[in-house]
Amino acid sequence: EAGVTQFPSHSVIEKGQTVTLRCDPISGHDNLYWYRRVMGKEIKFLLHFVKESKQDESGMPNNRFLAERTGGTYSTLKVQPAELEDSGVYFCASSRAGGPRLKNNEQFFGPGTRLTVL
């Protein structure tokens, strides 16, 4: 079974530019999550999809960030325009269908995309 994949692995852009990160979850996983770690801080939740619907986007920092999951498969996270403080590692995770209190609903993380904004 293939794991969660993310593209690109690294991205270097200038302040004011736009960047789009992509995440492909494990096949059959309805739940998809975005997290990020910015410099020196802890890993923080950004948002959660169930299929194509956003269930919780309470962690999205501001309206420069837009996440989509068309068709309930892969997801994209767009940052427009990027600012210096957006630099960090963006992780995507996925889990099976069902509630979080079910025993086998652990989240599986991808390798992350390292974003550097100059």
Add this chain to the structure above:
Amino acid sequence: DAKTTQPPSMDCAEGRAANLPCNHSTISGNEYVYWYRQIHSQGPQYIIHGLKNNETNEMASLIITEDRKSSTLILPHATLRDTAVYYCISSGTYKYIFGTGTRLKVLA
């Protein structure tokens, strides 16, 4: 979600058991305890999770106290490749709240 506390760092000799403690004194009855680790700059790797019973899998064992206020992750025979930051998370929702974790260093 409940907040967890972990020691910032620990050392363990190669081949010995590594016992990583976690305090989650405000955990509620429907929250699971999850353990992940992050090796260098890779994505967090799932290790094990449990609700109230002790759990074991091919990677580790999880011991949860009867009052569920704390737990211990046990790596039975630590290897150099187990050097990583270990995160204990308590969650009853989809959102994981990561703390600073324990930096485990396995020494040759």
